[in-house]
Amino acid sequence: MAVKNNMASTLFEKLWDLHVISPLGEGAALLYIDRIFLHERTGAIALKGLAEKQRPLRHPQSIFCTIDHIVDTLPGRTDDTLMEGGKAFIQSTRTSAHAAGVTLFDIGDERQGIVHVISPEQGIVLPGLTLICPDSHTCTQGAFGALAWGVGSTEAEHAMATSTLKLEKPKAMQISFRGQLAAGVTAKDMILHLIGKYTAAGASGYAVEFCGEAVSNLNMEGRMTLCNMAVEFGAFTGIIAPDEKTFDYLEGRPYAPKGGLWQKALKDWQGLNSDEKAVFDKKISLEAKDIQPMITWGTSPGQAMAIGAQVPQPSAMTDHYRRAAATKALAYMNINPGQNITDLAIDGAFIGSCTNSRLSDLRKAAGVLKGRKVAAGVKAICVPGSSSVKRQAEAEGLDQIFKDAGFEWRESGCSMCFYAGGESFGFQERVVTSTNRNFESRQGPEVRSHLASPETVAASAVMGRIAGMKELNHGTL
Amino acid sequence: MEPFKKLAAVSLPLLRINVDTDCIIPSREMKKVSKTGLGEGLFAGWRYTGTSGRRINPEFILNDAKYKDAQILLSGMNFGCGSSREHAVWALAEYGFRAILAPSFGGIFYNNCICNGLLPVVLPEGDIALLAEWIIANPAENQLVIDLEKQIVSGPEVIAFHFDIFPQDKEMLLRGFDMIDMTLKRQDEITAFEERDKKLRAWAIPHRE
Numbered sequence: 227m228a229v230k231n232n233m234a235s236t237l238f239e240k241l242w243d244l245h246v247i248s249p250l251g252e253g254a255a256l257l258y259i260d261r262i263f264l265h266e267r268t269g270a271i272a273l274k275g276l277a278e279k280q281r282p283l284r285h286p287q288s289i290f291c292t293i294d295h296i297v298d299t300l301p302g303r304t305d306d307t308l309m310e311g312g313k314a315f316i317q318s319t320r321t322s323a324h325a326a327g328v329t330l331f332d333i334g335d336e337r338q339g340i341v342h343v344i345s346p347e348q349g350i351v352l353p354g355l356t357l358i359c360p361d362s363h364t365c366t367q368g369a370f371g372a373l374a375w376g377v378g379s380t381e382a383e384h385a386m387a388t389s390t391l392k393l394e395k396p397k398a399m400q401i402s403f404r405g406q407l408a409a410g411v412t413a414k415d416m417i418l419h420l421i422g423k424y425t426a427a428g429a430s431g432y433a434v435e436f437c438g439e440a441v442s443n444l445n446m447e448g449r450m451t452l453c454n455m456a457v458e459f460g461a462f463t464g465i466i467a468p469d470e471k472t473f474d475y476l477e478g479r480p481y482a483p484k485g486g487l488w489q490k491a492l493k494d495w496q497g498l499n500s501d502e503k504a505v506f507d508k509k510i511s512l513e514a515k516d517i518q519p520m521i522t523w524g525t526s527p528g529q530a531m532a533i534g535a536q537v538p539q540p541s542a543m544t545d546h547y548r549r550a551a552a553t554k555a556l557a558y559m560n561i562n563p564g565q566n567i568t569d570l571a572i573d574g575a576f577i578g579s580c581t582n583s584r585l586s587d588l589r590k591a592a593g594v595l596k597g598r599k600v601a602a603g604v605k606a607i608c609v610p611g612s613s614s615v616k617r618q619a620e621a622e623g624l625d626q627i628f629k630d631a632g633f634e635w636r637e638s639g640c641s642m643c644f645y646a647g648g649e650s651f652g653f654q655e656r657v658v659t660s661t662n663r664n665f666e667s668r669q670g671p672e673v674r675s676h677l678a679s680p681e682t683v684a685a686s687a688v689m690g691r692i693a694g695m696k697e698l699n700h701g702t703l
Numbered sequence: 704m705e706p707f708k709k710l711a712a713v714s715l716p717l718l719r720i721n722v723d724t725d726c727i728i729p730s731r732e733m734k735k736v737s738k739t740g741l742g743e744g745l746f747a748g749w750r751y752t753g754t755s756g757r758r759i760n761p762e763f764i765l766n767d768a769k770y771k772d773a774q775i776l777l778s779g780m781n782f783g784c785g786s787s788r789e790h791a792v793w794a795l796a797e798y799g800f801r802a803i804l805a806p807s808f809g810g811i812f813y814n815n816c817i818c819n820g821l822l823p824v825v826l827p828e829g830d831i832a833l834l835a836e837w838i839i840a841n842p843a844e845n846q847l848v849i850d851l852e853k854q855i856v857s858g859p860e861v862i863a864f865h866f867d868i869f870p871q872d873k874e875m876l877l878r879g880f881d882m883i884d885m886t887l888k889r890q891d892e893i894t895a896f897e898e899r900d901k902k903l904r905a906w907a908i909p910h911r912e
């Protein structure tokens with residue numbers, strides 16, 4: 227590949243340079259876009275916009291679309307959804323996708339699922355590619371050494387019509403997790419720890435590269451969890467240099483290159499990492515062993531704490547804005563400053579979303595739930611991230627473990643990760659959730675969402691209150 | 704797109720940090736495959752009380768008569784973080800906002816603003832606080848002037864603040880250009896890139912077996 231090797235570069239710079247069509251001055255450039263993914267929530271409108279202006283798509287074979295956001299996840303689903311007007315989104319997407327010649331992973335297709343889960347499953351994202359989607363968690367796919375980021379619908383239209391996007395070059399940040407994680411600590415805890423420490427705007431204006439022993443040790447699914455929440459850290463995107471695990475994961479996937487092309491790709495991908503002498507605009511280094519199982523207490527992913535700790539006191543915060551935000555968040559969450567977070571009883575437990583609903587997440591949660599029961603009064607739901615994850619989980623008998631414990635077992639989709647006016651948790655209910663956003667009313671009207679790993683969600687569901695594995699196992703892991 | 708050159712307007716201080724796009728336009732307010740009909744849902748969770756219906760929340764600043772003609776929004780860091788939904792920008796624009804001043808923005812939101820003629824202005828937290836204080840203290844003179852050509856925000860009694868913006872973005876806003884039209888003028892460069900790239904990265908072309 228045309229990676230400049232006369233100067234030490236970061237992985238981000240290499241990906242950037244590979245895709246520059248024309249520099250536009252002051253660090254901006256017109257970049258080539260290799261893949262575009264759409265979903266019915268924001269993609270339908272982009273396809274419609276292009277059709278109305280009668281603009282052809284430059285490379286329909288590079289554009290993929292799924293139905294994940296609005297579609298019901300209840301068994302026996304059809305185009306009808308509980309969201310008012312939702313059916314129109316689904317049907318408009320289908321009609322537009324067919325008319326435009328775009329590959330659609332429709333309801334009932336065995337490949338259907340949440341966009342950021344199925345793109346890797348199908349081998350659509352690859353190292354060294356640019357991939358955009360009108361969805362902020364597109365950064366998930368940076369785990370494969372691709373430059374993947376979320377855009378708006380207008381930018382998606384632009385990318386479909388021209389196979390390019392104009393971009394101002396973000397700065398490069400390196401985040402290294404040194405050493406090994408303690409037992410029971412997951413990728414979700416790593417990212418919540420990071421955002422909790424450096425705030426939800428800590429990486430504003432940066433593309434972040436995750437590295438270090440604890441990152442290399444993660445499997446691809448854990449790496450996706452880490453990159454998924456880069457956007458919650460304010461980052462343009464997250465990336466991880468591809469390695470043997472990446473290549474093993476992708477080999478043989480439906481859209482991955484085959485034969486000679488695969489060999490050529492492998493050779494090119496070897497160079498996709500930051501040179502030893504590469505200069506980053508900012509570096510953060512964290513000791514993996516210091517990270518504990520985490521939970522959020524507020525309405526921003528940055529308002530996170532270790533499960534064993536006490537809820538912070540806004541009065542102790544010196545910054546006026548952060549104090550005001552914390553006070554408002556605690557009032558919304560109905561939590562007292564300084565209280566034990568583990569004293570909070572919960573109404574709901576949700577395992578799902580592009581953050582944590584892949585097979586390894588479900589295996590870990592099932593490991594916690596095996597032989598146990600969800601506490602009385604807790605509505606517990608598990609939504610596999612893709613139809614393929616669901617099938618594999620069922621083949622392993624995980625569905626039975628979830629159901630025996632008292633979890634609902636659903637069809638794949640975004641489901642109650644976000645509230646679109648259809649199904650949701652109840653008014654002001656408290657929910658422990660494996661998703662990525664604890665924003666106000668994200669999971670239903672005034673719902674109080676606490677973000678955590680699937681293990682913590684499962685443990686909390688059993689205990690009927692916020693609890694990590696330690697609490698569940700009386701002090702041991 | 705309507706060009707943005709100079710704006711003199713009332714501003715509304717919503718000094719909260721991390722105002723996410725779910726708050727700007729809740730998902731439940733996006734009922735149609737459409738870019739319009741969103742203004743009424745702007746900040747719905749804060750603007751109205753109760754779980755459904757449209758009971759006005761008198762405590763929320765958008766419902767304060769003083770700010771009814773506001774076209775400039777002042778806010779805290781990380782404004783527009785979260786979901787990529789462009790509906791947040793469409794809702795703000797439809798309501799009547801033409802510029803947002805904040806110490807930092809969610810990246811996708813920022814680009815969405817540029818695509819829709821809504822001017823995002825990055826100013827330090829202290830400068831925004833100063834502007835907000837002054838507006839609150841002098842409601843009768845609540846008028847800020849934003850000159851995009853000169854990249855300056857000013858009010859009658861306060862010093863003027865310079866702001867930075869990428870030349871391409873400025874150009875698009877000033878002229879009200881459509882981004883796709885601008886790029887399509889570069890067809891040849893795109894085709895040349897593709898020709899080169901086909902040889903370098905033959906594996907990058909999607910091909911299903």
Ligand code: SF4
Pocket residue numbers: 295340341361363578579580581639640643644661662
């Ligand atoms: S699972 Fe949630 S965060 Fe992920 S794409 Fe769907 S709605 Fe967005």
